[in-house]
Amino acid sequence: MKAIKNVLSVLMLLLVSLMVVTSAGALVIDKDDELPIVVNEVRFNDNELTEDAVVDSFDRNQKVDVVVRFTAAQDISDLELEVSLRGYDQKDKIIDSSSSTMNVKANTKKTQSFELNLPYKLDKGEYTLFVNFYTKQGSFTQKYLLNMDAESHAMVITDVLFSPSNTVQAGRSILTTVRVRNIGEKDDDKGLKVTVDVPGLGISASDYVEELNDDESTLSEELWLLVPKCSKAGTYDAYVTVTYRDGDEKVTTSRQITVLESGDCPTSTKTEEKTVLTVGSTTQDVVKGTAGAIYPITLTNAGKESKTYVVSVDGYSSWAKVSVSPSNVVVLNGGESKTAYVYVTSLETANAGQQMFSVTVTSGSETLKQFAMTANIMPGQQKTDNWASVKRGLEVGLIVLVVLLVILGLIIAFNKLRGNDEEKEDEEGQTYY
Numbered sequence: 001m002k003a004i005k006n007v008l009s010v011l012m013l014l015l016v017s018l019m020v021v022t023s024a025g026a027l028v029i030d031k032d033d034e035l036p037i038v039v040n041e042v043r044f045n046d047n048e049l050t051e052d053a054v055v056d057s058f059d060r061n062q063k064v065d066v067v068v069r070f071t072a073a074q075d076i077s078d079l080e081l082e083v084s085l086r087g088y089d090q091k092d093k094i095i096d097s098s099s100s101t102m103n104v105k106a107n108t109k110k111t112q113s114f115e116l117n118l119p120y121k122l123d124k125g126e127y128t129l130f131v132n133f134y135t136k137q138g139s140f141t142q143k144y145l146l147n148m149d150a151e152s153h154a155m156v157i158t159d160v161l162f163s164p165s166n167t168v169q170a171g172r173s174i175l176t177t178v179r180v181r182n183i184g185e186k187d188d189d190k191g192l193k194v195t196v197d198v199p200g201l202g203i204s205a206s207d208y209v210e211e212l213n214d215d216e217s218t219l220s221e222e223l224w225l226l227v228p229k230c231s232k233a234g235t236y237d238a239y240v241t242v243t244y245r246d247g248d249e250k251v252t253t254s255r256q257i258t259v260l261e262s263g264d265c266p267t268s269t270k271t272e273e274k275t276v277l278t279v280g281s282t283t284q285d286v287v288k289g290t291a292g293a294i295y296p297i298t299l300t301n302a303g304k305e306s307k308t309y310v311v312s313v314d315g316y317s318s319w320a321k322v323s324v325s326p327s328n329v330v331v332l333n334g335g336e337s338k339t340a341y342v343y344v345t346s347l348e349t350a351n352a353g354q355q356m357f358s359v360t361v362t363s364g365s366e367t368l369k370q371f372a373m374t375a376n377i378m379p380g381q382q383k384t385d386n387w388a389s390v391k392r393g394l395e396v397g398l399i400v401l402v403v404l405l406v407i408l409g410l411i412i413a414f415n416k417l418r419g420n421d422e423e424k425e426d427e428e429g430q431t432y433y
Contacts, residue, residue: 154184170262171229233261274303289380292345301332315357319350
């Protein structure tokens with residue numbers, strides 16, 4: 001019995017010794033005991049957070065800085081920090097940012113900075129910011145309440161689409177549409193302006209959106225960009241800007257487009273030197289219900305040999321009818337010049353405002369020039385007004401016709417009377433033998 005007691009005593013002594021050794025090297029984190037980590041300060045976008053207060057008025061769709069300052073009460077190995085915002089969009093989604101692992105000496109103050117990207121889909125209301133400390137032996141968390149507010153006026157660009165793609169050959173066109181969402185609390189009825197600009201190519205295009213209600217999206221009209229024919233191949237930055245509130249505020253994003261070298265550019269230089277193309281005004285008013293507008297293009301063959309040119313028009317089918325007179329095929333002898341007239345007539349269904357189309361002049365397989373034309377569609381007069389004008393013209397014409405007939409009758413009568421007088425004189429002076 002005494003031997004059994006001795007064995008139990010030895011086992012108990014070993015167990016106590018093991019617990020002492022283990023506790024000496026472990027990081028024990030218990031909020032009720034003295035913490036090995038003391039959080040000195042947490043700042044959210046320069047606002048100091050406390051556990052018993054709510055920080056108000058931070059906005060969605062932005063990047064926020066979180067700074068954590070803490071002190072270790074003892075040496076800590078492989079410490080990792082994480083800040084996270086949880087529970088947006090009715091799901092347990094997490095917005096977080098983590099540090100790399102670090103070793104911290106006892107009584108040493110450390111500062112760690114984080115950046116959180118807040119999505120525009122965040123709902124208005126309260127959120128919890130978690131500041132987590134992780135080690136191999138345990139973890140420790142501090143929680144802070146934040147109140148997300150929504151701006152009165154705010155826009156976000158949710159998508160940018162290039163057609164047919166973001167790769168285009170020099171000398172051809174690329175169409176861009178932009179999706180915009182109103183994430184503010186109020187409607188924007190002062191109009192939005194959507195602009196796509198490619199500074200490296202010197203081209204840009206704009207479109208206006210009249211109104212966009214809160215929490216609604218809209219897609220801009222197709223913005224037509226013509227890449228200059230001999231542009232250098234490469235990747236170019238395309239900047240998309242949406243201005244609102246009469247231009248006082250704006251939001252900008254960027255995309256990239258790739259330009260491929262035009263195969264016609266090097267070989268067409270010689271032809272361009274021998275062909276002179278002159279175009280009149282590239283922007284004209286086109287009034288609905290009228291004959292439209294005329295865009296003259298003069299072609300001069302400065303060479304010695306005869307050449308055949310083709311004038312083609314693209315980008316008008318949805319809003320206009322177009323014809324080329326006297327023909328879209330022009331044959332020029334050496335030194336000869338001719339003018340081709342592009343007639344543009346607006347469809348009744350066309351939207352008022354500026355419409356773009358292109359005129360391309362080719363000779364054989366070579367593209368000599370592509371012109372970007374603009375038609376300013378304007379509403380015409382009502383049909384009743386046109387008929388009134390026609391009726392008035394007919395009345396005036398009828399009056400003029402009656403006057404002419406009266407004058408003609410007087411002339412005929414006068415000539416007849418004069419003829420009778422001459423016959424009488426001849427009879428009186430006639431001598432008979």
